[in-house]
Every structure is written in C-alpha cells, then in structure tokens.
Amino acid sequence: MSGTVLGHDGRLRCRWCATAPEFLHYHDAEWGFPVSDDFRLLEGLCLQGFQSGLSWRTILAKRENFRSAFWAFDFNRIAQFNDADIDRPLSDEGIVRHRGKINAVINNAKRAQEPVKAEGSFASYIWRFEPRREDCAEPQTASTSAASVALSRDLKKRGWSFVGPTTVHAFMQAMGLINDHAWGCEIRASVEEARVEFQRPM
Known part of the structure; x- marks a missing residue:
C-alpha cells in the first residue's frame, strides 16, 4: 500500500517511520495511542x-532533555517559574533554545491549570475536541482538520501560544484523538483497539 513500508521484521508500517531509526519505537508504541495524563498532554502540545x-x-531526540528542563511538564511547577528558571533552559544546549517557545511553555502551563480548576483535569478539556470518526480525513492526507482548527481557536482564546491548527493537528494525531495510522499499517488495529x-x- 502506498502509505506503508515493509520493515525488516516483515511488518507493514506507516512509511514515515522508516525515515529515521528512532521513529520505529515511537511509531509502534506511542504515536496515536490515546493519552489521558495531563502532563503528557501538555508535553505533547509544547513539543509540537x-x-x-524544525523536524x-x-x-x-531532545525529548528527555525537554522533560528534564521543564520538570516532566508538570504544569503546576512550571507555572511558578521565575526569571532565573527561564534563564536556565535558555542556556541548556540539550533543548531548542528559542525564547519565544520557552516563554510559551511557561505561559501555557499557567493556562493548563485553568481547566483543571473548572473541570477537574486538563484531559477532560482536550478530549472534548475529539472528532467523530466520520469527520476524519483519509489517514495522513491532511495537515489540519475542523477539530484542530476548533481546538486551536479555543486555546488561543484562552491565551495559549504556539498552538496553530497545524501544530494542534499533529498533537491530536500523536495523542490518539484520531487514529491516523495508514490503512494497512499493522499498528493501526492496535491503536483502534486502544x-x-x-x-x-469526563
């Protein structure tokens, strides 16, 4: 199938996971599997x-360094960052040292606390935007969707940064709000079952 590639183990997978060795485990064990952990959801949005x-x-490749720099994306801790805390990641060669994006993590951590207070969890807010199956495009044919536009718009209204529709769509793919594994990819069925x-x- 055009969207898949045959691996050395004889299994069909999404073609993109063959472009770098480290993608294989990420594709098989993480990408598309549904996530309800608040901190992992914040991590997903921030890393996107x-x-x-960038690629x-x-x-x-830098994810563990990001986790170390931002306290495993515990938004309660990040929200308390002071000026010295901001300077630390700016001098950390293990992450992407972009002041605007680092400031966005701190800002977004504060914003993530708001649905927790209102609804009990950040996850309950995020999963309200899960699209219906019939509203999803063919796998890996779109860089945005009606659902990602809606979530992006609502996040921006709440004061979030670096959450455009394309970024949010990639986040929704990765966190399992949609199953975007290619038809024929052997992991697609596992994701669907999950x-x-x-x-x-709730």
Whole structure:
C-alpha cells in the first residue's frame, strides 16, 4: 500500500517511520495511542510547538532533555517559574533554545491549570475536541482538520501560544484523538483497539 513500508521484521508500517531509526519505537508504541495524563498532554502540545520550523526527529531526540528542563511538564511547577528558571533552559544546549517557545511553555502551563480548576483535569478539556470518526480525513492526507482548527481557536482564546491548527493537528494525531495510522499499517488495529477501550476523561 502506498502509505506503508515493509520493515525488516516483515511488518507493514506507516512509511514515515522508516525515515529515521528512532521513529520505529515511537511509531509502534506511542504515536496515536490515546493519552489521558495531563502532563503528557501538555508535553505533547509544547513539543509540537517547539517542532514548528524544525523536524520532529530533532525534537524527539531532545525529548528527555525537554522533560528534564521543564520538570516532566508538570504544569503546576512550571507555572511558578521565575526569571532565573527561564534563564536556565535558555542556556541548556540539550533543548531548542528559542525564547519565544520557552516563554510559551511557561505561559501555557499557567493556562493548563485553568481547566483543571473548572473541570477537574486538563484531559477532560482536550478530549472534548475529539472528532467523530466520520469527520476524519483519509489517514495522513491532511495537515489540519475542523477539530484542530476548533481546538486551536479555543486555546488561543484562552491565551495559549504556539498552538496553530497545524501544530494542534499533529498533537491530536500523536495523542490518539484520531487514529491516523495508514490503512494497512499493522499498528493501526492496535491503536483502534486502544481507542475503543480508552475511558474518555469526563
């Protein structure tokens, strides 16, 4: 199938995961599997924001450094960053040292606290934007969607930064709000099963 590639183990996978060795595990074990953990959801949004203008391979290679720099994306801790805390990641060669994106992480951490107070979790807010299956495009044919536009617009209204529709669409793909594995990819069925069993946060 055009959207897949045959791996050395004889399994069909999404073609993009063959473009870098480190993509294989990420594709098989993470990408598209539904996430309800608040901190992982914030991480997903922030790292997609950092990816803007760069390759995902660059961000994935630095992910552990990002987690160390931002306290595993515990937004309660990040929201308390002072000027010295901001200077620390700016001098950290292990991450992308972009002042605007670093400031966005701190700003977005504060914004992430708001739905927790209102609804009990950040996840319950995010998963309200899960699109219906019939509203999803063919796998990996779109860089935005009606759902990503809606979530992006609402996040911006709430004061978030670096959350354009393309960034948000990539986040929704990665966090399992949609199953965008290619038809024929052997991981697609596993993701679909995980999505069926997934307890949507209320």
